[in-house]
Amino acid sequence: MAKRSIRFGVIGCGLMGREFASAVGRWCHLLDLDFEPQIVAACDTNLAAAQWFRDQIASVRLVTTDYRDLLNETQVEAIYCAVPHNLHAQLYIDIIEAGKHLMGEKPFGIDLQANQAILEAVTRHPEVLVRCSSEFPFHPGAYRIGQWMREGRFGRIIEVEAGFWHSSDLNPQKPINWKRRCETNGEYGCMGDLGMHVVHMPLRFGWKPRNVRALLSKIVKERPDRSGAMVPCETWDNAVLACEASVDGQEFPMLLSMKRIAPGHANTWFIRIAGTALSAEFSTRNPKQLAWMPYTPGGDQVWQVADVPYQSAYPAITGSIFEFGFSDSILQMWAAFCDELVNGQGMRQPFYCATPEETAESHRLFTAALESHRSGQVVTIA
Numbered sequence: 001m002a003k004r005s006i007r008f009g010v011i012g013c014g015l016m017g018r019e020f021a022s023a024v025g026r027w028c029h030l031l032d033l034d035f036e037p038q039i040v041a042a043c044d045t046n047l048a049a050a051q052w053f054r055d056q057i058a059s060v061r062l063v064t065t066d067y068r069d070l071l072n073e074t075q076v077e078a079i080y081c082a083v084p085h086n087l088h089a090q091l092y093i094d095i096i097e098a099g100k101h102l103m104g105e106k107p108f109g110i111d112l113q114a115n116q117a118i119l120e121a122v123t124r125h126p127e128v129l130v131r132c133s134s135e136f137p138f139h140p141g142a143y144r145i146g147q148w149m150r151e152g153r154f155g156r157i158i159e160v161e162a163g164f165w166h167s168s169d170l171n172p173q174k175p176i177n178w179k180r181r182c183e184t185n186g187e188y189g190c191m192g193d194l195g196m197h198v199v200h201m202p203l204r205f206g207w208k209p210r211n212v213r214a215l216l217s218k219i220v221k222e223r224p225d226r227s228g229a230m231v232p233c234e235t236w237d238n239a240v241l242a243c244e245a246s247v248d249g250q251e252f253p254m255l256l257s258m259k260r261i262a263p264g265h266a267n268t269w270f271i272r273i274a275g276t277a278l279s280a281e282f283s284t285r286n287p288k289q290l291a292w293m294p295y296t297p298g299g300d301q302v303w304q305v306a307d308v309p310y311q312s313a314y315p316a317i318t319g320s321i322f323e324f325g326f327s328d329s330i331l332q333m334w335a336a337f338c339d340e341l342v343n344g345q346g347m348r349q350p351f352y353c354a355t356p357e358e359t360a361e362s363h364r365l366f367t368a369a370l371e372s373h374r375s376g377q378v379v380t381i382a
């Protein structure tokens with residue numbers, strides 16, 4: 001089958017830049033696609049990080065420390081930009097203005113103002129596809145919940161809980177990095193770091209928080225730097241956001257949590273939905289398991305728990321009895337981005353990547369959460 005090749009540049013060749021390289025390297029994992037990404041250029045201010053791309057990927061022709069070299073390169077049609085949050089606004093806007101398609105990373109701007117500036121660039125360039133990375137909804141259990149939601153199977157929503165929990169910061173000796181500094185990570189702290197992952201599915205289902213009462217915690221206030229000296233660790237470690245959401249005129253509580261310090265949780269992303277006709281729960285802590293409870297009035301209330309097969313948005317070579325993992329969700333997300341880029345609304349399956357508008361909703365929520373914590377009040381979200 002002739003494949004449409006999408007020529008990518010990568011800006012930011014760290015943890016997530018390499019995840020993309022790995023996904024591209026095993027594109028043959030996906031079945032029957034008529035499109036494929038090809039990385040032709042890599043940029044990182046740390047030249048060694050960019051050079052890794054040239055060493056690993058035969059198609060990489062340009063390696064540079066200046067991202068503008070990628071914007072001037074006509075061969076590059078799309079860019080994955082995975083850099084610290086303080087750089088999002090300038091780089092994303094420059095990428096969009098250069099007419100390149102963009103997969104950006106969350107939180108899509110270090111704060112609300114930066115996010116609004118990015119959104120304005122998006123509005124000026126409707127010819128460019130702009131999406132935000134968020135891979136967890138592509139886990140088979142989460143993806144099936146999304147299907148049920150599109151089919152309207154939950155009935156009236158009673159309550160929703162969603163979260164993303166880490167634990168490595170429990171170790172007070174873990175050295176500080178850019179993700180624990182307000183200057184580079186942003187005042188949102190853990191909300192900027194983890195929050196878009198938590199709100200992606202709720203926002204896609206139309207569950208917009210109308211207000212929020214936030215409790216934010218700073219637990220470890222100092223960390224060693226590279227020299228071993230203790231320096232301030234400024235960012236919020238944990239956030240618990242109690243929101244009122246509504247859909248179809250009906251209100252329900254939505255509890256969202258983002259925790260850098262949740263003892264024992266390595267990378268736990270979860271969503272629990274209680275509905276009058278169907279309830280469902282999925283957590284990456286038990287990535288094979290999906291629990292759900294259909295209900296008809298007067299009927300039994302019996303939870304079902306099943307190991308979900310390896311079935312996500314895009315069919316893959318993996319047999320359905322095998323396990324799905326983090327890097328599989330990244331691969332599926334990239335398939336959705338490339339599919340939308342090539343096929344637009346005719347993409348093969350309906351779950352498209354997180355949109356700039358969804359990131360804007362998340363920024364309104366996190367900004368209101370900061371205000372709620374400061375004032376101790378419930379804050380209405382405009």
Ligand SMILES: NC(=O)c1ccc[n+]([C@@H]2O[C@H](COP(=O)([O-])OP(=O)(O)OC[C@H]3O[C@@H](n4cnc5c(N)ncnc54)[C@H](O)[C@@H]3O)[C@@H](O)[C@H]2O)c1
Nearest residue numbers: 012013014015016017043044045046049082083105106133
């Ligand atoms: N989707 C996810 O699951 C996920 C996971 C982790 C991080 N992220 C997001 O990805 C982004 C990057 O995080 P990371 O963990 O990959 O960080 P990282 O520190 O591992 O990598 C960032 C890279 O950007 C480079 N860089 C800094 N300034 C640059 C510039 N001006 N031009 C080019 N390169 C520059 C750094 O040298 C570094 O190699 C952040 O927005 C973060 O929130 C997403």
